Structures are given as C-alpha cells and as structure tokens.
Amino acid sequence: MATTRKDLRGRTLRKGEMQRSSDKRYAYSYTDPLGRRKYIYANDLVTLREKEAQLTKDQMDGLDIYVAGKATVNFVFDRYMSLKTNLRQTTRSNYLYMYDRFVRDTFGKKKVAEIRYSDVLQFYNYLLDKQGLQTNTLESVHTLLHPTFQLAVRDEIVRKNPTDGVMAEIKKSSAQTTDVRHALTIPQQRTFMEHIANHPVYCHWWPLFTVLLGTGCRIGEALGLRWDDLDYERRTISINHSLVYYPVGESRNSVLHISKPKTEAGVRTIPMFDTVKDAFEMLHEEQKESGWNNVEIDGMTGFIFCNRFGNVPNPQSVNRAIKRIIADYNAGEEVEAKKRHRENFAASGASSAAGLFGTPPAAHVLHKALRKRDQPEGHPIGHGA
Numbered sequence: 472m473a474t475t476r477k478d479l480r481g482r483t484l485r486k487g488e489m490q491r492s493s494d495k496r497y498a499y500s501y502t503d504p505l506g507r508r509k510y511i512y513a514n515d516l517v518t519l520r521e522k523e524a525q526l527t528k529d530q531m532d533g534l535d536i537y538v539a540g541k542a543t544v545n546f547v548f549d550r551y552m553s554l555k556t557n558l559r560q561t562t563r564s565n566y567l568y569m570y571d572r573f574v575r576d577t578f579g580k581k582k583v584a585e586i587r588y589s590d591v592l593q594f595y596n597y598l599l600d601k602q603g604l605q606t607n608t609l610e611s612v613h614t615l616l617h618p619t620f621q622l623a624v625r626d627e628i629v630r631k632n633p634t635d636g637v638m639a640e641i642k643k644s645s646a647q648t649t650d651v652r653h654a655l656t657i658p659q660q661r662t663f664m665e666h667i668a669n670h671p672v673y674c675h676w677w678p679l680f681t682v683l684l685g686t687g688c689r690i691g692e693a694l695g696l697r698w699d700d701l702d703y704e705r706r707t708i709s710i711n712h713s714l715v716y717y718p719v720g721e722s723r724n725s726v727l728h729i730s731k732p733k734t735e736a737g738v739r740t741i742p743m744f745d746t747v748k749d750a751f752e753m754l755h756e757e758q759k760e761s762g763w764n765n766v767e768i769d770g771m772t773g774f775i776f777c778n779r780f781g782n783v784p785n786p787q788s789v790n791r792a793i794k795r796i797i798a799d800y801n802a803g804e805e806v807e808a809k810k811r812h813r814e815n816f817a818a819s820g821a822s823s824a825a826g827l828f829g830t831p832p833a834a835h836v837l838h839k840a841l842r843k844r845d846q847p848e849g850h851p852i853g854h855g856a
C-alpha cells in the first residue's frame with residue numbers, strides 16, 4: 472500500500488511536492504514540454520502552492536495561445552518534441568542541437584499562423600547564402616520544421632503546411648551540388664593500410680582500421696566492441712550494441728553512451744577474418760602488458776579499443792585521425808611527384824592503383840568498403856598490411 476508523503480510538520484504533500492531535510496525548503500518537480508525535469512522552490516508550503524497554481528495557469532495560457540493561432544514556431548516545435556516519446560536520446564539531442572542553432576533565435580520567433588511558403592523559402596535561402604549551410608544540413612533543418620508545421624495542420628491551427636515543396640524548389644534553383652560519398656577502392660584501402668602500418672606515428676591506428684575494413688562495422692559498433700563479443704573458437708564477432716557520442720544537458724557537453732540497435736536486424740554475428748583476428752590479438756597482448764581498459768559505460772566494461780588516456784576513443788577522434796593520415800600521405804605524394812617529375816595524383820583528384828586520396832573519407836564511410844563477404848581473398852588486408 473502506497474504511503475502518503477508528509478512534510479516535517481505532518482502536513483500531507485501533493486504529488487511532485489517534497490520538503491528537503493537539509494534546509495527545510497519546499498520543492499515541486501514537473502516535466503517541461505521537452506521532457507526535462509524542472510523544479511520550483513519556496514520557503515513555505517503556501518508560497519510553493521501559489522507558484523504551482525501560477526505554473527498551471529501559464530501552461531494553460533500557452534495552450535490558449537496555441538489554439539488561437541498566436542503561438543510561435545518555437546512553441547509548436549517544443550510541443551512536437553514533447554509528443555515524440557519514442558525518440559532515442561541521441562536523436563533527441565541532435566534534433567534540439569540543430570533547431571537551437573539554426574532556427575530558435577530567428578525564424579522560430581515568428582507566429583506559426585502568419586508564415587507562408589515564401590517565408591520558409593526566404594529563410595532557407597538565408598541559411599544557404601548567409602549562414603553558409605550545405606544542402607544536406609538544410610535538409611536536416613527541414614526534417615524538423617516540416618513535421619512541426621504538420622502538427623499545426625493536424626491540430627487545425629493552420630490550413631496548409633508552408634514547408635511543402637520548399638526543398639524541391641531549393642534543390643532546383645540552388646547552385647550547390649550534393650556531395651556523393653564513395654567508398655574507398657581496394658587499391659586505396661591497401662595503400663591506406665600500408666601507410667599506417669609503416670608509419671612511426673600512425674602505426675597504433677592499424678588494429679582499429681583493420682577491424683573497420685575487415686568487418687564492415689559502423690564506427691560506433693567497432694568502438695563499442697568488448698572482449699566478450701569475440702568468439703575465437705567459432706571465429707565470429709557479435710554486434711549487439713553501439714557506442715554513441717553526443718551532447719547532453721544545457722551545457723551541451725558530449726559524453727559516451729551505449730545505444731542498442733533500433734531493430735532486431737541490427738543484432739548480428741559476423742565472421743572474423745585472419746587479419747582481424749591478428750589485430751585483436753595484438754591489442755590483447757598490448758593491454759596484457761600495459762593494463763586492461765577499465766572504463767565503464769552504461770554498465771558495460773571490457774572494451775577492446777583504448778586511447779592513450781585510458782578511455783574508449785570517440786568517433787570524432789577517429790575522423791580527425793583519418794584526416795591527419797591522409798594529409799600526411801598526400802604531402803608525401805607531392806614530394807615524390809616533384810622528385811620524379813610526374814603529375815601529383817593527389818592534387819589532380821585522380822585515382823590509381825597507388826591508392827591516392829583527395830577528400831578524406833569519414834569513419835562512417837569506411838564500413839562500406841567491404842560489402843562482399845563471400846570474397847575474402849579480394850580483401851585489401853587479407854594478406855596483411
């Protein structure tokens with residue numbers, strides 16, 4: 472049977488009310504439209520309940536403003552986000568970051584009922600021309616504004632969604648072209664791995680990139696691997712979670728968390744190639760001598776990959792390493808081209824068996840490098856780096 476909460480004077484407290492024993496102050500907790508826990512405080516219970524009543528009135532006034540069509544885009548977006556109860560924390564954090572950075576302090580202050588198609592088009596052009604956004608980033612902003620206005624349409628606050636057709640018009644008239652991501656060719660992969668293996672500074676990255684290219688894992692899946700996920704007897708790797716790195720709280724400081732796959736299909740078992748096994752054994756011997764990775768993330772321990780600070784690397788650090796490695800290779804290629812009086816392939820953007828790189832591939836692109844599991848003999852690291 473549930474017990475009734477009371478204050479130090481024996482008075483019954485309502486749901487959400489509490490009295491702190493440390494300073495005897497009263498507090499009331501509630502959840503805001505973004506799903507964040509908030510508190511209001513008072514020195515006595517009467518004042519606290521007056522603040523509770525004012526809070527309820529303010530919330531109802533906000534609803535009245537919404538129904539009257541006088542609410543801002545910010546109000547409707549916050550309302551939309553409060554209804555998305557099934558969002559992953561990483562997705563929610565990314566949505567809030569994009570909206571707060573590009574919309575909230577400008578377009579978000581406009582009244583939703585007064586916005587027309589041309590207003591949205593003008594705002595998108597502003598983001599492209601003045602803010603320097605790429606079309607892909609603008610699409611991310613659009614995926615937030617479109618369902619926000621669609622909620623207003625369904626609530627019969629506005630008749631039509633003013634964002635309909637705007638992105639199609641932007642793409643038709645914009646001079647920008649959408650970048651096409653290309654997986655590394657097999658010769659490029661070989662050269663990439665050989666350069667790392669023979670480099671005195673970057674050689675410690677060889678095991679990680681061997682695993683990335685030899686498994687096809689996403690960067691978060693690879694960094695989240697634990698020793699318990701490896702089965703040497705069956706030569707398999709269990710992919711059952713992913714490591715994510717995203718900003719949290721009002722400070723927006725990024726932290727590492729464990730994310731489960733969105734669907735059952737995300738949980739899978741993949742083969743362990745010989746060179747991948749060698750990479751794991753190399754890391755095992757290193758940690759056996761220098762000490763095991765004791766970092767705990769959301770209750771999980773025993774992570775395979777570890778940086779020089781004793782922490783699990785985050786995806787951004789891997790991306791930065793890729794850029795440094797490729798810049799180092801291309802710099803060497805320029806020197807060799809001058810010595811041999813030939814064209815610098817890296818500068819010309821050409822691609823050859825020498826494995827030349829123009830634009831650095833992001834870590835999440837590397838997992839596309841190996842797609843055919845039935846052809847291990849063609850793998851760029853199948854015979855060692």
